[in-house]
Amino acid sequence: MFCTSWAGNQFSPLLLLYQERQHYSTAAVNGFLGVYVLGLVPAFLLSGALSDRYGRRPVMFAGVAAAVAASTALAFGESGAVMICVGRFLAGVTVGTATCVGTAWMKELSQWPHDPAADTGAGARRATLAFSLGSALGAVVAGLIAQWGPWPEQLPFLIHAAVTLPFAWLVLxxxxxxxxGVPGRLRERLRVPAAGHRRFTRVVLVSGPWVFAASAIGYGYLPVLLAEATRGWGIAYATLLTAVALVSSSLVQPLAKHVDTKDSARGTLAGLLLIVAGLGLVVAADVLQSWPLGIAAAAVAGAGMGTAMVSGLLEVQRIAAPQDLAGLTGVYYAVSYLGFASPALLAAVAAGTGTAAAVGLLAVAGLGIGCALVLAVNYRRHLPR
Structure with missing residues (x-):
């Protein structure tokens, strides 16, 4: 999971590099990000059902192999946009597979008989920690090489492929x-009855998109807003924000287990409130053009992301039956990744209406407060109908 999340996030700090060196337009770069989603969503929806039918091991092995293939294709990105699109598509496949199947597998391995000493939340924490640290290191390695290192368009991807190869053997x-071998057609396994659970629809789905909206705005969109304030070291600043947000997310996760409880939505609500606070700091950083305030915004948004993700996965694991775990995890991540669309939507609205980005961010923060109120109303645990 660490290596596959690395594969998904190493491309983000290089967007400016592709624009400067290969002269791709902003629309083309956004298109590369969109291709990632084309691989991501089907992997979320299919990999869980496939792993329930054929086993976690072969599907996760395919995800790790896709990570190596993605980096290999991206290392040949100078050959043209086609190779970049292939690499981004495969990166989406590997992240979708790892987060869905890997999270379910991690939960199952973090309990008896494989790990009798683990507590009930260990699987969710370990999966989220691996995801956060892998995403952070992928962005840091790629960003630092892009800013100051040699062969910036090849070396980050070759390093990742070399690091990932041994894990294919470990997965096996x-x-x-x-x-x-349990009978059942794939079409039947794609149905996830637990997705209709009242707790899932009223708590998990409400908070889900905010998990990655926090990261997308906190370290994806914010460097663009502060481009003038960080002129000359923009790639390094984007890398710094990514590292701060994801390290903050990782550090808060051991604390998040103490906030979360099976009898209420306390953990999820706390995560969402932190995300809204982070958005407020993003607005302030944009208005004041303050890069130090941007670092604070990334730290708070990252803490909210980590808290909300751990709490969301714990909710999913409490709701799902064993046969639904991978499928419901896939649904949760598919909904959560909708948050990655927030920067593109904000940029489109700002460009189309001529309004400042801060106004759109304030509107998003207001929407977050509304979702927090929905969670507060549904604070207590609901029983299934």
């Missing part, structure tokens, strides 16, 4: 936890 040695 991990214990299988799925009941392989």
């Amino acid at each position: 040695r991990a214990p299988e936890t799925a009941r392989v």
Whole structure:
């Protein structure tokens, strides 16, 4: 999971590099990001059902192999946009597979008989920690090389491929936890009855998109807003924000387990409130053109992301039956990744209406407060209908 999340996030700090060196337009660069989603969403929706049918091990192995293939294709990005699109598509496949199947597998391995000493939240924390640290290191390695290192368009991807290859072998040695061979058509397995659970629809789905909206705005969109204030070291600043947000997310996760409780939505609500506070700091940083305030915004948004993600996964694991776990995890991540569309929507609205980005960000923060109120109304745990 660490290596596959690295594959998904190493491209983000290089967007400015592709515009400067290969002269791709802003629309083309946004198109590369869109291709990532084309691989991501089907992997979310299919990989869980496939792993329930054929086992966690072969599907996760395919995800790790896709990570190596993605970096190999991106290392040849100078050959043209086609190779970049292939690499981004495969990166989406690997992240979708790892977050869906890997999270379910991690939960199953973090309990008896594989790990009797683990507590009930260990699987969610370990999965989120691996995801956050992998995303952070991927962005840091790529960003630092792009700003100051040699061969910036090849070296980051070659390093990742070299690091990831040994994990393909390790995946094949991990214990299988799925009941392989249980009869049932794939179409039937794609149905996730637990997605209709009242707790899922009124708490998890309400908070889900904010998890990655926090990261997309906190370290994806903010460097664009502060481009003038960081002229000359924009790539390094984008890398710094990514590292701050994801390290903050990782550090808060051990604390998040103490906030979360099965009897209320306390953990999810706390995460969403932190995200809204982070958005407020993003607005302030944009208005004041303050790069130090931008770092504070990334830290608060990252803390909210980590809290909300751990709490959301714990909710999913409490709701899902064993046969639904991978599928419901996939639905949760598919909804959560909708938040990555927020910077593109904000930029489009600002360009079309001529309004300042801060106005749109304030509107988003207001929407977040509304979602927090919905969570407050549904604070107590609901029983299934």
